[in-house]
Amino acid sequence: MERIKRSLQWILPIFCLFVGLQEVNGQFLKKLGKRAEKAAERTVERRVEKETTEKTDQVLDSILEPGSKGGKEAKSPAPNNKPVENTKVGGSETSKNSGAANIPNSSAGAGKKEIAIYSKFDFVPGDKLLFFEDFSDEFVGDFPSKWNTNAGGEVVSVNTSQEKWLELISGYNIYFIPDVPALPDEYTIEFDILTQGVDSKTSSTAILRIDLSDDDKFKEGENFVQASIPFCQYSAIGITMENRINSKREIYSVVKADLRDEILNTPHISIAVNKQRFRLWVNEEKHIDIPRIVPEGEVLKTLKFHMNNFKDGKERVFITNLKVAEGGVDLRRKLLSDGKISTNGILFNSGSADIKPQSMGIIRQIYQVMQQDQSLKLKIVGHTDADGDEAANMKLSKQRADAVKNALVSVYKISSDRLETEGKGETDPVGDNSNPEGKSQNRRVEFISQ
Template sequence: MKKLIILIYLFVPAFLMQAQIKVDVGKKVEKTANRKANQKTDQAINKTFDKLEEGVGSLFGKKKKNTSKSITSEQNNNTQEVSTNESTVDENIKADKVTMSWSKFDFVPGDEVIFSDAPDMDEENGEFPTRWDLKAGQVEVVEVNGEKVIAFFDGMPEITPYLKNAETDYLPETFTVEFDVYRPSHGNRFFVYLWDRKRQKSGGNAEIEINLNRVSVGEISAEYAPERDNEQGRWMHISIAYTKGKLKVYLDDTRLINIPHYEFNPSGLSIQCYFANVNEKQIWYLKNVRIAKGGVKYYDRILSDGKIVCNGIRFDVNKASLKPESMGQINEIYQLMNKNTDLKFSVEGHTDSDGNDQQNQTLSEQRAKEVMNTLIQMGIDASRLQSKGFGETVPLNNNATPEEKANNRRVEFVKI
């Protein structure tokens, strides 16, 4: 074991010098070596995996870390501290050579956000993410390409939302889950469990397994874009929709899983990275996690409320540029207007209370106009649409929590 520790310590990969994180490699490497031994044990006695995982996970609990970390590389008895800035970030983190149209993306998120974590830019680098609980492995907040993300470092890291009622079934009969995950080159597998494996006593439902271009739920699996290169790391957008027993799973712009009668009752959420390894460049990243409740057909909303509220139409931070996953709701609005040619909408933008009042007003106007123009480009006659912005002046709630802010950041389609 000492020999293994020495070998790993001497060959800390250059990737660590390229990520916007600061790591105390000496201590982390020793822990990684111990964990790798446990990983082999896990593989050999898979039936007792959960018990072993809990024991290993306790070694890396929520301990206090130095927020000012350093990335070091020791070779030939020399130690070098590396400055990390935008230019040193691994270019693979930004890369995805496959072009996706999102034109047939039909995922529509739930109406009410019940859990949301980006994570926030106020989160400290090197600390455990405050809105999560740890079941196993080593997980920290880091900064990549100017935004905070959750990094899965070693072992089989697994996290669950930190909710007061996590012991109970907190998922409604209709809900959606979304997140972005970065899979490193030659990364292994990523799992989503629709129950809290730390705080809920039982679940038993089949895990959702995510690979480079494949999604599996139990014995059911499907893939697309087989031309994708396993050597190329990339960000993936995952969308999950559960509606009274029906389960759908999307990978990027494509629905791969459609189970009409899911035999288990979803009760919570656990996210696990299978064999992350900091020394083998197998660091995974997670961001933009959102669980939302409900979902009513758009035409029924128009009849009952006279408007459609969309919190799934999203934009880049402080910009009016649409994120591709927004096309799910925009495609639904387009189809609704295409089938009901008498419908006319006022597209109205709203923000949360963060930032400057006037900037929020301007931003809401620009975003509403961008959505309107997108529908026009898709073929909706311009005479049927107009746009307005209200900034932060018409909140749905108090902006006191990330969930309340997520619900306030919305685009409404008001019938005119």
């Protein structure tokens, strides 16, 4: 009997422990069950969301591109970050050290879908050209003659593009200042960005800053507006906006924006300043629209670029096709009042009739006029600069006029019998074909009321 009592003294605690463990285990399993149930719910939600998105894309594709099968468009590949050892530009050979970059030209060959995506793009460039720079007259390896800096930088070639680019250098208090005339009250700024070596390790503080300043040298100034475009890839940083009025900050804000894919795929930046109002687009999307950030009056005369926190030699940033133009006039009213408008804001890929999608702001305004006045008929006239063969330019100008007509018909559903096209090639210049600014003025499209 004593032996049984001693055994029970050992067995009872173990039994109680076992029962307790069973209870704890049961609670644990119950929690696991709830977590599994929630995980299953999330999986179902994600699957439903994915399938819904795919179906929505198919419907949108069928609307924007009649006859398409609704397949999703693949993402553009990230740029190739391998440097080029040797690239020939204009008959001269440049070495790796001269800054040649093996980066695809992602702006080439804009398709119908991309054009359709830009159908609500409402940026309209100024109509009086103040400055244009594509570095076509500059030697690769040199700092461009129409710019100033307190550091360095050079013009480089890109082996898959006919364009040249200015490579900007990152550093403390370093500025790149184009020789733009004093900025007026209302104007627009456009340029393209190219990157190399930007990846998941790029700093969250790596930015390209666009400055409008009252200082024409290498200081921020007492009055300025700054827009900082982020290059970070591991997080969506947002666009930082800041100003000073008489050395006093009035606005400092970070506007939510995920630009990671855009930064890797040659984004087009558009800025419109209308007195105190500042707007900024990245490709077709407007991210900034601040009504009173610019100091009143014609105070901010100078455009500057500044880069910060990029790794030297690894992360490289380039810009080209910088265009500054006065105005941003409402072309709709001008067409209705004058019966004719001419614009160099409709852009094409070099040597082709492929419309660059950022041109859709102007084409959209033409559509709005034709929608308002159903009796209006237009002649669309294309013009080129004098580069290349005269007969080829004549043909190209007609093709470009036809491309504009096709955009109005296919994207905005304007009846084709309301539109007539003509090409004049290089025969009717309005600018000097011996310099980039004049060539840019000559590459234009006219709309004439019939």
